[in-house]
Amino acid sequence: MGPVSHGKSLQLLGRVLFELGRDPSARIAYVAPNADRASRFVDTVRRYIQESEALRRIFPALGPGAIWRQDGFAIARPGGSRHESLRALGARQDIG
Numbered sequence: 001m002g003p004v005s006h007g008k009s010l011q012l013l014g015r016v017l018f019e020l021g022r023d024p025s026a027r028i029a030y031v032a033p034n035a036d037r038a039s040r041f042v043d044t045v046r047r048y049i050q051e052s053e054a055l056r057r058i059f060p061a062l063g064p065g066a067i068w069r070q071d072g073f074a075i076a077r078p079g080g081s082r083h084e085s086l087r088a089l090g091a092r093q094d095i096g
Contacts, residue, residue, distance in 0.1 A: 009041065016045055020085055021059030024077035031089045035071070038088035043070040045086055 019026050032038035065074035072087040
């Protein structure tokens with residue numbers, strides 16, 4: 001683990017966006033010390049997908065799906081899915 005303020009979250013944000021753009025069927029869980037912190041990260045990814053013109057140029061098919069909440073969302077994908085593409089979890093939270 002790297003020191004505070006060395007870009008770990010920014011690198012992870014880019015990786016998550018890349019993986020979802022490359023593979024719409026991907027399912028990712030983001031686990032943080034608590035659910036609130038995890039939800040903030042997931043919401044940042046969600047807003048990027050919704051608002052970034054640069055991301056849309058790279059991955060034009062990457063867009064909102066049927067589930068679109070701050071703590072978890074599904075991207076648009078062929079055949080749809082009832083599962084979230086990215087989900088926020090606190091460290092002690094049940095995956096259920």
